[in-house]
Structures are given as C-alpha cells and as structure tokens.
Amino acid sequence: MPAEIAVLVNPAARGGRSRGLLSPVLDRLRQGGREVSVILGDSASDALERACTAVAEQPEALVAFGGDGLVHLAVQAVAGSGVPLGVIPVGTGNDIAAALGIPLKAPLAAADTVLRGRVRTVDAAKAGEDEWFAGVLACGFDSRVNERANTMTWPPGMARYLVALAEELRSFRPIPFRIDLDGEIVEREAMLVAVGNTSSYGAGMRVCPGAVPDDGLLDVTILGAIPKGEFLRTFPRVYRGSHGAHPAVTMLRARRVSLEAPGVIAYADGERVGPTPLTCEIVPGALTVLV
CATH class of the missing domain: 2.60.200.40 (Tumour Suppressor Smad4)
Incomplete structure (x- = not known):
C-alpha cells in the first residue's frame, strides 16, 4: 500500500483566508501515488484526539496546515512518536516554520518539502506535566x-x-x-x-x-x-x-x-x-x- 500522509487542517487560519489554498496543496501531496487523509476536528480537543489516532497508525507524516497554533497542537500528537511532522505555514505568524527553514508564503513549495521527505531531528520542550x-x-x-x-x-x-x-x-x-x-x-x-x-x-x-x-x-x-x-x-x-x-x-x-x-x-x-x-x-x- 502507498504510504499515507495525514493532513491536520485549521480552516480558520488567517481568518479563513487559507481555505482556498487547501485543495491545491492536497493535490500536490497526492502526487507520486501518496494516500492523503484530512483531519478536521469539531474543536481543538477533538482535532488533537483525531491527530493522536492517526499518529498511532504510523503514517508517513502528520502535516499541519495552519499557523503556529496548529503546529503546537500537532506537536502534542507527534512528540516522541517518531512520526515526522510536516508544516504548510498558512497562519498569521508561522514562526516555527521559519525557524525550521520551511518556505513561507508558498504553500505548494512547503508541500514539496513534505514530499521530498528530508528529515531533521530537533528538540521540543515540556511545560508542566504533559504540554509540549x-x-x-x-x-x-x-x-x-x-x-x-x-x-x-x-x-x-x-x-x-x-x-x-x-x-x-x-x-x-x-x-x-x-x-x-x-x-x-x-x-x-x-x-x-x-x-x-x-x-x-x-x-x-x-x-x-x-x-x-x-x-x-x-x-x-x-x-x-x-x-x-x-x-x-x-x-x-x-x-x-x-x-x-x-x-x-x-x-x-x-x-x-x-x-x-x-x-x-x-x-x-x-x-x-x-x-x-x-x-x-x-x-x-x-x-x-x-x-
């Protein structure tokens, strides 16, 4: 079976203006025979639960389509799991993506970064008992x-x-x-x-x-x-x-x-x-x- 890429989506990123960017990104990710699933929760807690379920199935990557807030949520799911985190930065700030050298203001270029599959191991921090x-x-x-x-x-x-x-x-x-x-x-x-x-x-x-x-x-x-x-x-x-x-x-x-x-x-x-x-x-x- 082809490897699956799970895409975690925040439809409210940039006040909803990112929605029109999602379809072209999904089309690009499906190139090369990839299976792509979309995770869209009813709330932040529901989205996190769905993301954790997806990560437990060991996809090729969990990709956050949004800003730093959504990356933060995705980190809760992937930290320590070995599942790579991809980022399509379409939020307001996108500081984490910038720190990792992921293309900003270019969602298709960020999608190509996911497809190339070049991995980097980085640190994360815990705040309190269980918040990454x-x-x-x-x-x-x-x-x-x-x-x-x-x-x-x-x-x-x-x-x-x-x-x-x-x-x-x-x-x-x-x-x-x-x-x-x-x-x-x-x-x-x-x-x-x-x-x-x-x-x-x-x-x-x-x-x-x-x-x-x-x-x-x-x-x-x-x-x-x-x-x-x-x-x-x-x-x-x-x-x-x-x-x-x-x-x-x-x-x-x-x-x-x-x-x-x-x-x-x-x-x-x-x-x-x-x-x-x-x-x-x-x-x-x-x-x-x-x-």
Whole structure:
C-alpha cells in the first residue's frame, strides 16, 4: 500500500483566508501515488484526539496546515512518536516554520518539502506535566497581551493584538519573578520572561535570538523592570534581535527552567498553557520534522 500522509487542517487560519489554498496543496501531496487523509476536528480537543489516532497508525507524516497554533497542537500528537511532522505555514505568524527553514508564503513549495521527505531531528520542550511546545513560551507582559486579546472579538487578525498591547500597557506593572535555571535562582522584577526552543514569536519578534532547536538547551530572555517609555523604545528592537544590548535584558541558557510569578498565565507557541508556577524542560530529539 502507498504510504499515507495525514493532513491536520485549521480552516480558520488567517481568518479563513487559507481555505482556498487547501485543495491545491492536497493535490500536490497526492502526487507520486501518496494516500492523503484530512483531519478536521469539531474543536481543538477533538482535532488533537483525531491527530493522536492517526499518529498511532504510523503514517508517513502528520502535516499541519495552519499557523503556529496548529503546529503546537500537532506537536502534542507527534512528540516522541517518531512520526515526522510536516508544516504548510498558512497562519498569521508561522514562526516555527521559519525557524525550521520551511518556505513561507508558498504553500505548494512547503508541500514539496513534505514530499521530498528530508528529515531533521530537533528538540521540543515540556511545560508542566504533559504540554509540549516547539517554539517560545511567553510569561509576563506578552502573555498578558495574549490573554487580553483572546477576550476580544474585534478587530480581526494582528490588529487585535496591537489594540490589546496598547490597553495592557496602560495598567501594566513590573512582575516579581522567581526563576530557577538548572538550580541557579534568579529573583527579579521583570516586564517579561521568554523561554525559547526557537528564536521568535508573534510573527517575527526574535525574543530569544540565539536559540536553535537542536542544541539541547532552552534560551531564556529576561527583560527587567523599566519605565513604560523606555519599554516602548526598547521593545521594537526585538524584531531585529538586538534588544540583548539593553542593560535591562539578560539572556541565559538552561535545560530546566521553573517560573514563579503571581497572577501570570503562560502562553507557548501562542497557545494558553496555564498559570505559574510552571516548569519547562527540554527534551532533546523529541521531534522529527520535514525540512
């Protein structure tokens, strides 16, 4: 029998604008005699259950057709399974795909990447008992912006996050963090702490610019307490990855990172993980990806 490629689909990616791209991608994947099945759940939990069932049958690959949120869901299914993960990046951010060198804004080229079958073994991280993440875990100002944006119904897309950012900034105060990095304790008031397996989040913000996904380490960026005006001047540097030169920024590496911060909800790969305290631990070689 021909090998099967299971395609996990998020029809709401980019506000539904990705739907017209799906049929050409499926046609391309069927080239060469591949069998292609489509996984479309009624909810995130249903989609995950269906993806886990597909992975248990050892397909040639599980392919995430969507953005970082769908990749995050797919990682829950494939981590540690040996089933390769493919990505067709049609979401808003696509930071994980960018970190893996998968073609962006070119779904058919990404489909060709899946068909070529070149594999790379990379790390993934666990947050808490059983939540995997492949990209960046955010904790602090950035995660509070996410939390606020998720309660809003307007405006759509990235504009919602810009509005949430402006609203959060009005009331935000630095947060007292306690961070355990492989037993070394850091206690500091901070604007945010980011824990990265890869370098960027939020559609290109290189918050952990030195992070690479196969070094067996997590990169930790701490932006200490600074006045709001200074924060507004400093934060845009994250798009160039040059914020590390600021005296309030500390960048560290560890295999295991525990975070404590009152009233803070952590987000990983843009998805809600839950409140601190929370421990993140790298698992070397947990993912096989098609690149």
